[in-house]
Amino acid sequence: MPLFDLSRTALETYRPDIDEPADFDAFWATTLAEAQEHDLALKLTRVDSGLCLIDVFDVEFAGFGGHLIKAWLTRPAAGSGPAGLLPAVVEYNGYGGGRGLPHEHLAWAAAGYVHLFMDTRGQGSRWGAGGDTPDPVGAGPAAPGFMTRGILDPADHYFRRVFTDAVRAVETVRAVAGVDPARVAVAGASQGGGIALAVAGLVPDLIGVLPDVPFLCHIRRAVDLSDREPYTEITTYLSVHRAHVSAAFRTLSYLDGVNFARRATAPALFSVGLMDPICPPSTVYAAYNHYGSHAGGVSKDIEVYEFNEHEGGAGHQFARQLPWLAALATGAGSSPGSV
Numbered sequence: 001m002p003l004f005d006l007s008r009t010a011l012e013t014y015r016p017d018i019d020e021p022a023d024f025d026a027f028w029a030t031t032l033a034e035a036q037e038h039d040l041a042l043k044l045t046r047v048d049s050g051l052c053l054i055d056v057f058d059v060e061f062a063g064f065g066g067h068l069i070k071a072w073l074t075r076p077a078a079g080s081g082p083a084g085l086l087p088a089v090v091e092y093n094g095y096g097g098g099r100g101l102p103h104e105h106l107a108w109a110a111a112g113y114v115h116l117f118m119d120t121r122g123q124g125s126r127w128g129a130g131g132d133t134p135d136p137v138g139a140g141p142a143a144p145g146f147m148t149r150g151i152l153d154p155a156d157h158y159f160r161r162v163f164t165d166a167v168r169a170v171e172t173v174r175a176v177a178g179v180d181p182a183r184v185a186v187a188g189a190s191q192g193g194g195i196a197l198a199v200a201g202l203v204p205d206l207i208g209v210l211p212d213v214p215f216l217c218h219i220r221r222a223v224d225l226s227d228r229e230p231y232t233e234i235t236t237y238l239s240v241h242r243a244h245v246s247a248a249f250r251t252l253s254y255l256d257g258v259n260f261a262r263r264a265t266a267p268a269l270f271s272v273g274l275m276d277p278i279c280p281p282s283t284v285y286a287a288y289n290h291y292g293s294h295a296g297g298v299s300k301d302i303e304v305y306e307f308n309e310h311e312g313g314a315g316h317q318f319a320r321q322l323p324w325l326a327a328l329a330t331g332a333g334s335s336p337g338s339v
Contacts, residue, residue, distance in 0.1 A: 219253075271305065
């Protein structure tokens, strides 16, 4: 796809005003306080995966509403990794995918981290090897997909539940024996990148944030520019429910990654594809340029892939992430398992 958005020069300074509800902080404080009323109910079950150098655990924990959320936890096998408490990475998945199979998520554990890969409630049936977490909540008419579920009330919206699950996933990995709770990072691509940004704005003491080609940022502009799913779910819904435009975008303002990015305090490494038709580059830059602004600015960087679409940097980006996160986890960029 050719370049279709702002020029790179314009992108680097693109810092648009984004609608932010006056009660944004109160809304999320109340949401997370309600989640804390439920015991985390953490359960780890060792899995005989056939992997010799990686230990695998099937994880269950209580997310939004106390609902059961599944995840995979992988870590260097006992005796094969560095001694002492390990840093951890919590990773969130792309739109429509599930947690899949544990051997699909080995890279972070191979690098010396404890890795928690969260299943996204209700998803896992569009690509990959499947998901295992239902979403027992639903409200109102919606277009196929997840973007318009609860679109008329932020308290009902699907992503309120997912973002809460994601915060609880950080609590989960911090409760795992052998994890250094002071060295936890969050990561994800596309939808996973948007979820990671939400967590960055809601959890104040992460060591790093790795959002690749993040979805759910500058949502109104994304709807105006993108002719691809999932943003077209909103277009489809509003083409039928013509009177719901104001209410829909008000709800989405509580979920916009830019508003979470403003509140982030941890260092971040983004990626963007300048030919990305799914998450237009200006929407990624809107989050990046606002990132950490409420804290007066934090350390951040963005890898730019000029000729790539939504795959962004793929494996090249992970190669960039490894030394970047190792430097934060150790203070020197050596083994992540160093205490």
